[in-house]
Amino acid sequence: MNEEFKAFESAGWAARAETYDDLIGAVTARFAEPLLDAAAVGPGTRLLDAACGPGMLAAAAAARGAAPTGIDLAPGMLELARERHPSLRFLPGDVEQLPFEDGSFDAVVAGFLLHHLPDPDRAVAEFARVLAPGGRLAATVWDRPERMRLLGLANDALARAGADPAAGMPEGPDAFGFAEPSALAALLERGGFTAVEVRTVSFTHRAASADELWNGLLGGTVRTTHQVSEQPAAVQERVRAAFAELAQAHRTGDGTLEVPVAAVLADAILR
Secondary structure (H helix, E strand, O other): OHHHHHHHHHHHHHHOOOOHHHOHHHHHHHHHHHHHHHOOOOOOOEEEEEOOOOOHHHHHHHHOOOEEEEEEOOHHHHHHHHHHOOOOEEEEOEOOEOOOOOOOEEEEEEEOOHHHOOOHHHHHHHHHHHEEEEEEEEEEEEOOOOOOHHHHHHHHHHHHOOOOOOOOOOOOOOOOOOOOHHHHHHHHHHOOEEEEEEEEEEEEEEEOOHHHHHHHHHHHOOHHHHHHHOOOHHHHHHHHHHHHHHHHHHEOOOOOEEEEEEEEEEEEEEO
16 A cells, blocks of 8 residues: 555645645645644754645744755655745655654654555654654644535535545545544554644635635645546536535625634654
8 A cells, every 4th residue: 555655645746736725735824833833843943844745834934943844755846845945955755764864853743744644653653763852743634524624525525426435546544544633642652752732723714616615625635636536527527516515505694605624733742
């Protein structure tokens, strides 16, 4: 599973680098400051931004006076990060096998990463290895789809349309496998972290229309986009129609949509 799924994800994120910010990047940006606060990032902090994407989190850390290094498996994301933030350090690499010496960082942030990994325990062990004693880890994962409705709407639309969500999908981890706080806490504790704290961060995302949400999802997700694109044309049309219908539950009085977003945030200290 490991190499096939990693290749699938790497290619998918590279292909969506330019459109990632249309929706998903705009949503994840709202978790940047809570993540950096949880990792106690400040002036002089040697920070590893694991799965840095287009570099937004690293840039926010640099604005605090930290010294960030971003790492990502998708070449397209790294190219965009370097283009947007030429003064910062971005490197190719796999978080399950980090190219850094022991104790290289004071903090690690992993924004919406752990639920994508074939071997999250190995990644957390690597985070512990590259952290100095007393270093901090902060991570976010998506909450369950019934609460994280941006993704839940797509899942429900696939089901309503009678689509097969596993069609053409390589074997991979559960996209919501760490949504339960106890599961995320246990993962970090197994990796050698202590003082683990887990909480939910939630807000609503405003969109002008269901089409805006739909196009943003297809431009900023890998698994969801693949689940849609692998369906026969007629089924794809049913999925999109179902999505538009389901989205109406979030319409407000002024005609816009306000869709609930929820994530689980954990922070911990290396023993």
